[in-house]
Amino acid sequence: MASKVEVPCIKVAILTVSDRCHAKKAEDKSGSKLRQLISENIFFPGQVVHQDCVPDEVNAIKEKLLAWADSKEVDLILTTGGTGFSPRDVTPEATREILDREAPGLNIAMVTSSLEITPLAMLSRPSCGIRGGTLIVNLPGSSKAATECLRFVAGALPHAVDLLQGRMDTVEVTHREMQVAVAMKEVRDKASPLREAPPSVTKPHIHRSNSLVDETQVANRLRKSPFPMISVAAAVDIVLKEADMLNTHVISYKDALGHVLADDVYAKDALPPFPASVKDGYAVVAADGAGNRKVLGHSTAGSKPDFGEVIPGHCIRISTGAPVPKGADAVIEVEQTELVKSADEGRTELEVKILHPPTIGQDIRPVGCDIKANNKVLSAQSWIGPSEVGLLATIGVTKVKVYKKPVVAIVSTGNELVDPGVQLKRGQIRDSNRCMIESLLEQGNFEVIDMGIIKDTPGSILEALTNAMEKADVVVTTGGVSMGEKDLLKQVLQIDLRARIHFGRVFMKPGKPTTFATVNTEIGKKLFFCLPGNPVSAMVTCNLYVVPALRKLSSRLRARNTIIKAKLGFTIDLDPRPEYHRAIVSWVEGDDLPVGETTGVQDSSRLLSTRSANGLLLLPAKTDEQASLPAGHVVDCMIIGRM
Ligand SMILES: Nc1nc2c(c(=O)[nH]1)N[C@H]1C(S)=C(S)[C@@H](COP(=O)(O)OP(=O)(O)OC[C@H]3O[C@@H](n4cnc5c(N)ncnc54)[C@H](O)[C@@H]3O)O[C@H]1N2
Numbered sequence: 001m002a003s004k005v006e007v008p009c010i011k012v013a014i015l016t017v018s019d020r021c022h023a024k025k026a027e028d029k030s031g032s033k034l035r036q037l038i039s040e041n042i043f044f045p046g047q048v049v050h051q052d053c054v055p056d057e058v059n060a061i062k063e064k065l066l067a068w069a070d071s072k073e074v075d076l077i078l079t080t081g082g083t084g085f086s087p088r089d090v091t092p093e094a095t096r097e098i099l100d101r102e103a104p105g106l107n108i109a110m111v112t113s114s115l116e117i118t119p120l121a122m123l124s125r126p127s128c129g130i131r132g133g134t135l136i137v138n139l140p141g142s143s144k145a146a147t148e149c150l151r152f153v154a155g156a157l158p159h160a161v162d163l164l165q166g167r168m169d170t171v172e173v174t175h176r177e178m179q180v181a182v183a184m185k186e187v188r189d190k191a192s193p194l195r196e197a198p199p200s201v202t203k204p205h206i207h208r209s210n211s212l213v214d215e216t217q218v219a220n221r222l223r224k225s226p227f228p229m230i231s232v233a234a235a236v237d238i239v240l241k242e243a244d245m246l247n248t249h250v251i252s253y254k255d256a257l258g259h260v261l262a263d264d265v266y267a268k269d270a271l272p273p274f275p276a277s278v279k280d281g282y283a284v285v286a287a288d289g290a291g292n293r294k295v296l297g298h299s300t301a302g303s304k305p306d307f308g309e310v311i312p313g314h315c316i317r318i319s320t321g322a323p324v325p326k327g328a329d330a331v332i333e334v335e336q337t338e339l340v341k342s343a344d345e346g347r348t349e350l351e352v353k354i355l356h357p358p359t360i361g362q363d364i365r366p367v368g369c370d371i372k373a374n375n376k377v378l379s380a381q382s383w384i385g386p387s388e389v390g391l392l393a394t395i396g397v398t399k400v401k402v403y404k405k406p407v408v409a410i411v412s413t414g415n416e417l418v419d420p421g422v423q424l425k426r427g428q429i430r431d432s433n434r435c436m437i438e439s440l441l442e443q444g445n446f447e448v449i450d451m452g453i454i455k456d457t458p459g460s461i462l463e464a465l466t467n468a469m470e471k472a473d474v475v476v477t478t479g480g481v482s483m484g485e486k487d488l489l490k491q492v493l494q495i496d497l498r499a500r501i502h503f504g505r506v507f508m509k510p511g512k513p514t515t516f517a518t519v520n521t522e523i524g525k526k527l528f529f530c531l532p533g534n535p536v537s538a539m540v541t542c543n544l545y546v547v548p549a550l551r552k553l554s555s556r557l558r559a560r561n562t563i564i565k566a567k568l569g570f571t572i573d574l575d576p577r578p579e580y581h582r583a584i585v586s587w588v589e590g591d592d593l594p595v596g597e598t599t600g601v602q603d604s605s606r607l608l609s610t611r612s613a614n615g616l617l618l619l620p621a622k623t624d625e626q627a628s629l630p631a632g633h634v635v636d637c638m639i640i641g642r643m
Pocket residue numbers: 412413414416417429430431432433434478479480481482483484487510511512513531532533534535537604605
């Protein structure tokens with residue numbers, strides 16, 4: 001049975017043209033990079049069906065292109081290399097010889113876009129075109145340039161392939177979407193207040209609630225998402241790349257919990273600052289050995305000693321943590337002594353017997369044995385947890401330079417939502433997302449601002465987002481990102497806020513419509529995580545994307561989530577999308593790996609599937625070869641709670 005794929009997958013062949021790679025004198029980095037971009041659906045849903053490398057020879061290139069194009073198994077051939085000015089660069093010439101029709105628009109798109117990056121792009125000579133039902137695109141040889149050029153034309157490639165393959169239903173949808181997109185762009189361009197702002201900088205205060213999104217066009221709304229479906233790995237990479245570390249500031253050690261240190265921290269003085277007793281007992285002269293000692297006085301922690309120097313044949317009573325007096329070089333615990341003589345009805349100790357001979361230094365912490373004066377106690381970049389707060393206190397460092405932590409504004413969108421304490425009317429449900437996400441982030445020591453519930457109208461969305469980005473570095477919304485007529489978040493971001501939407505769909509379950517955007521404002525870059533409204537999807541995607549981004553913004557060394565191996569405690573039918581299966585993960589005595597037990601039905605709406613879940617089992621997408629996984633199968637597991 002064929003696996004169920006949601007979007008047509010482009011069959012891609014990759015040809016590296018390089019004398020050096022072919023002779024194995026250089027690594028084929030561009031070919032590997034292109035393979036990764038296609039396999040991970042970075043630009044469009046794709047599948048690599050062939051990959052090869054040939055030298056810079058016209059005949060070798062032609063032979064491969066002909067074989068692949070005429071096999072009818074390939075929709076798109078990407079060549080990399082041989083498009084420059086050196087005498088051996090002949091890929092365009094070889095390509096042209098086998099083309100039925102040229103596609104110069106693709107060449108122009110790649111070169112003009114590349115010129116914005118480097119003037120040397122004018123020396124690139126790609127030759128793109130069509131042979132039969134196969135589109136051939138010449139990309140440059142360097143991995144970076146090949147990636148960039150593919151990105152410049154990637155948006156048009158699925159449509160080009162649909163046209164070549166005669167998939168008229170998909171072609172029609174795209175045409176209609178293009179019309180809507182053009183109309184949206186016209187509206188955007190007419191937005192005079194925004195035109196005053198430099199293109200990449202949004203003034204956060206200029207146009208609140210004055211949205212240009214036209215929500216009335218329900219019949220003309222997009223019927224296919226214009227956002228390519230990208231992999232989770234690619235989405236996480238994008239998020240972490242966009243999450244820049246914040247500035248530093250100096251704060252009290254008491255407020256430092258959960259921050260990352262910006263500077264190394266040194267001890268001003270030694271710990272202990274005096275030789276201290278490890279035991280409750282007697283400070284003695286070790287050379288006296290076992291036997292009777294006269295008790296000179298006592299030393300308790302924090303008290304002034306009532307004695308001078310300990311001399312041979314004498315001792316002083318001492319408590320744990322108290323300074324060891326001069327002359328004494330060992331401490332004998334009280335259990336190793338007997339009382340010989342006392343006075344004042346037991347109020348004064350006059351003489352004790354040491355039962356075992358002590359050794360020099362016994363039960364004494366020398367000065368600086370825990371922390372030496374001027375030693376580095378904490379390194380820059382280290383995370384401040386409870387122990388680190390204690391360490392700062394113990395060395396007397398009361399002010400520390402730390403990286404700022406991001407402030408996160410949380411918004412729930414949905415006409416149907418009411419606060420949990422409100423009596424439900426028909427059609428209403430309680431807002432569970434906001435408090436859940438707030439709790440999740442507070443648990444991670446991040447500062448959150450509750451921005452309430454907003455209606456599904458462009459005006460309220462714009463107003464809320466504008467307010468939120470004035471107050472916070474990161475805005476997390478839930479709801480309104482899928483295909484419904486009231487799902488207006490992406491449009492408000494794009495049209496009103498001129499946001500850069502980095503992705504709007506991810507190949508995962510739950511969480512497919514997860515949207516990530518950035519807006520450059522006069523008060524800095526703002527990150528928008530627009531999570532799906534389904535509570536489980538919101539919870540899972542907050543763990544997957546928001547939490548790592550917040551760690552990166554706070555300069556934590558390890559931003560990514562922890563992934564361990566775990567055994568499935570159950571048999572599971574796989575989903576067409578990679579699934580993040582909520583599970584209770586625990587160690588079973590005698591077993592080599594933790595076992596993940598399912599939390600039951602995994603519907604995105606069923607919040608009970610997150611109850612007590614401390615792990616997400618990463619289940620692969622269903623394929624023809626693998627439709628289910630048996631109990632005991634070992635999978636990756638993302639830790640999201642206490643083990
Ligand atoms: N035609 C399509 N429909 C849908 C698609 C699709 O690809 N094509 N994707 C589905 C997937 S997958 C998801 S996930 C959801 C995401 O929807 P939205 O992000 O647009 O969210 P809403 O439509 O606003 O709400 C969805 C669902 O969640 C409930 N909800 C919303 N907010 C809250 C909250 N704060 N607390 C509790 N529950 C909440 C809401 O009432 C809806 O039931 O779209 C699918 N549809």
